[in-house]
Amino acid sequence: MKSTKVKRYSKWYLMLIITLVGTLVFNFYPLVVTFVKSLCNMKGDFIGIVNYKIMFESAEFRQSVVNTIYMAILGVGFNVPIAFVIASLLNGIGKGKSVYRVIFLLPMVMSMITVVTLFKYMMMPTADGIFNYLLGKMGMEPKMWLNGVTTARESVIFIAIWKGIGYNIILFFAGLQAISADMYEAAAIDGATPLQKWRYITIPSSKATFQFVLMTSTIAALKRFTEVYAVSGETGNPAGKLETVMLYIYKNSFSTLNYKDEGMATAASVILFIIILAATLLNNYLTRDREADKKSVRRA
DSSP states (O other): OHHHHHHHHHHHHHHHHHHHHHHIIIIIHHHHHHHHHTTBOTTSOBOTTHHHHHHHHOHHHHHHHHHHHHHHHHHHHHHHHHHHHHHHHHHTOSSOHHHHHHHHHHHHHSOHHHHHHHHHHHTOSSTTSHHHHHHHHTTOOOOOGGGOTTTHHHHHHHHHHHHHHHHHHHHHHHHHHTSOHHHHHHHHHTTOOHHHHIIIIIHHHTHHHHHHHHHHHHHHHHTOOHHHHHHHTTSOOSTTTTOOHHHHHHHTTTOSSSOOOHHHHHHHHHHHHHHHHHHHHHHHHHHSOHHHHHHHHHHO
16 A cells, blocks of 8 residues: 555656756755855965955945845835835726737846936936936936935836836736635625725735735845846946945946955855745735734644
8 A cells, every 4th residue: 555655656756856956056056155255365275254244334235235235125016016006006996908918028128238228318317318307307307316315226226117017017917816706795785985995805805916016026126236237337327326235235246347256255145045944934924914813823
């Protein structure tokens, strides 16, 4: 009997082994190697936590951490709620949903470099840029946008939201499609308004989708690189406001303009991993189903 069960499930166990080996080789092994290298100098000699001390004493690295967290909070804070509202409106449309889905996904087809190049022309600091032209029509002074210390980070976030919000809209829309229509019908019989249905049915029923979207969006935001590199190159200017931790790692790993230090780059990679891990754990804590936890505790 046992041999029969082993034969029946052997293929599944084999597939699990392949996945586990792949995870160990391509995830855990690089992580361990990165941590070991962060404790060594450029020659490979062990120096302990010297790289971490130098890094945290560096104003440049501290600024990159601040920029990364600030841009992540701002990006996720606007992207996720707006995507959910648009998905809710899209879900209420009777006809043409597929057309709208394609429209919102079109920016994702374009590469980030192409999108940034387009917006660099639109956000020119002179009156020739479309954004400043519209401000001029409203009687407002032109802004520096991507070239201004006070506007560069926000401008990059605006570009990133425009580029990637379609993905979150589709995720939310898929989650909304799974909500039973009977719940809305029952609420309508009880006299609920559309806003009440959205507040008491749509939002609570989308909790699992929110958790996934928040997690993936936060991780992507903390690893922000392409858009800031396309705007500022390796400098992170203006005044270092666009230098993220990923750009700091790149400068110390592959830079052709600056002094490279692999130990500093791997140390920054470890810190970024810790930040992402902390953000993921915090997201799980804030979005977990507390009622389900209480029920499981009672059953135990």
